[in-house]
Amino acid sequence: MPVATPETVGRADLLVVTGAGDWPVECAERFRRLPLAVSSLAYLGPDEAALAHRLRRRLGLFTWLTSSSRSEGRAFAGYLGTRRPIHVVGSPQTDDLPERAPEPDVVLVATSVTRPDDTGGAAPGTEVLLTAAEELDRAGKHVVVGLHPREDRSLWERYEISDVPTVRASARAQACIGIPGTVFPQIAAVGTPLVGVTDPALRVPDYLLDVCSSTIDDASLATKAVSEARLPDRRTLTDAVGPVGGSAARLLGVWRLAALGR
Incomplete structure (x- = not known):
């Protein structure tokens, strides 16, 4: 997978951040001209992040916020300190769940x-x-x-x-x-x-x-x-859990809308 640093980033269509820690907030502030999406891809703490206020200043009219489920969305909103709607897309990891076949003990x-x-x-x-x-x-x-x-x-x-x-x-x-x-x-x-x-x-x-x-x-x-x-x-x-099946497509679809400013 190609890796870019802020110094080597060329053209980009969208910046996706997955939290409000030091690095995501630094990127959001550095690339102010890029459309932004904020996606919960792994669980975050239950309390508002210390730098959430700085990330909130970067949220625009067409910034999409996503989570895998309703309950994760509520937690994510608290972490970000926002009342903006969180779009539930499901987890891509559940797109191809195995069939359960429990073995004894x-x-x-x-x-x-x-x-x-x-x-x-x-x-x-x-x-x-x-x-x-x-x-x-x-x-x-x-x-x-x-x-x-x-x-x-x-x-x-x-x-x-x-x-x-x-x-x-x-x-x-x-x-x-x-x-x-x-x-x-x-x-x-x-x-x-x-x-x-x-x-x-x-x-x-x-x-x-x-x-x-x-x-x-x-x-x-x-x-x-x-x-x-x-x-x-x-x-x-x-x-x-959120919706199961088609989650990767839903997430990418939201990111596409964010990149287009819709």
Whole structure:
């Protein structure tokens, strides 16, 4: 994939930013003449971003805001500190969902980042998740690990590490356990129940917790929680997942309208 820096950008039709952190805001302010779209492509914090006021100044009449679902849209609006409408397009990751075929005693562990390194920090609750996997293994569960792209693989090599993406791996699991994150609604869309591992320091939007059958902060509770895991009701699921199928086309269609100033 070609990569450009602000110094090397030539002609462009549209600037898409995915949040209100330092870098997206810097780009939005630097490329003021470009049409802008603001899209939630991964979950963001539940509170208004510190630089959201600067990004709001960049929003024009034809700036489109998008999210994958209604509940993500509400959280995204709070993060941006705006009352502007959020256009729900669905998640492209759900355009080709696998058919669920759960295997006996298979539990998917969706990892986050357990130990901080040069690429960034660690998520609260990850040590509990690591211990929970050990508890599940001792209880006779077959642990399959869906690795976060930044996770240290060596921490999980005693288990089966999935060679397919986490959402696809969830199709063979009786349940999934992990730190609530972007992938949770997508796994729920497959039909796999979720158990969230939480921590007092963890700050995530409510909709990521709503799709969980239960949440735990003690690894000793993992086996019982996984065994009893169930999907949320249809209304909660629809609110968190958004439309399934055709989402990539809808997102690109919105970006095209934004580029055309419509």
